[in-house]
Amino acid sequence: MWARLSAGAVPEKERLDWFTDIIAQELVPTAIRSERADCFWAEASVLYLGPVQVSTFEFAALQSRRTAAHVRRSDPEQYQIGLVTDGAMSLDQNRGTSGLFSGDIVLWDTSLPMSSEAVPREGGLVRAVTLSFPRDAMPLRGARVERLLAQRIPGGQGMGAILARYMRSLAEHGADCGPAELNRLGTVALDLVGACLAGMLGAEEGLSPEARTRVLLERIDAFVEHNLGDPQLTPAAVAARHGISLRRLQQLFRERGETPAAGIRRRRLERCRAELADPARAGRPVHAVAARWGFTDPSVFSRSFREAYGASPTEYRHRAVREALAQEVNDVCAGRTAAVSGRS
Incomplete structure (x- = not known):
């Protein structure tokens, strides 16, 4: 279910054409050119x-253009939303322009012509995550959504x-999930896109109650992740921050089994x-690690850690660091063996 493709398997002179075919297959057909085609x-x-x-x-620096002829030839009738995680891109569509953006999100419609440019950092590559989904899966009307095409979403x-955090998480961990989990992740992705766009348009009423609940849970998760090191992060604080009762928060988490x-x-x-x-943090005292992540009582932390992982924090650290260092030695030895074999 997680397909990985690399230009490394393609002769250099054919790589730009290969990537053009990949974009046509996985996103939409476009004309792509690059000053680094060779x-x-x-x-x-x-x-x-x-x-x-x-x-x-x-990918390396490039310019792409999707014309009306491309649209007539092939149109999946999708919205696509892109997050640039390294380097920068710009996108023009429907008389709108994003300007160069990095770390932000941009929406486009496959049924309309568009053009874009990708600019990597010096000596690097542009990296991006894209979500593609049917236009009819969006709860908002097309005329409203059209106002956001090629507009930067912070x-x-x-x-x-x-939404950006969720897209990164899908890219990093989605391959570890089973089919049923992947379907649920897709549902949440649609809810988050819908909520994000609805918020920009002031059209939250267009979201279903179920979607609002799933989006609320994602907001709560993001808030918790951002504040784990705060000892004052309690269920009551989380509920108050999101304008819900503690009982409502408990109901939301009960569906997750905790x-x-x-x-x-x-x-x-x-x-x-x-x-x-x-291993790089082996010199930091265990109690300092615990305090960094919100545990104020070392004994409570040690007991909770042992219950969760079957070893005390100190025992776990010694074993994990020893295994990591041993793996590093094995990797170095394997690299030297491969180098010697290559020379012979």
């Missing part, structure tokens, strides 16, 4: 979430930040575990 590089990954497709791309604040307090504790423990397993 040494072009690109990679792509595609994952299907029911009616939603998430694609990741990294990826660092409000619903734009939540209480709000358990969910906060689990995420804090996950952050602590990741930090304790990092």
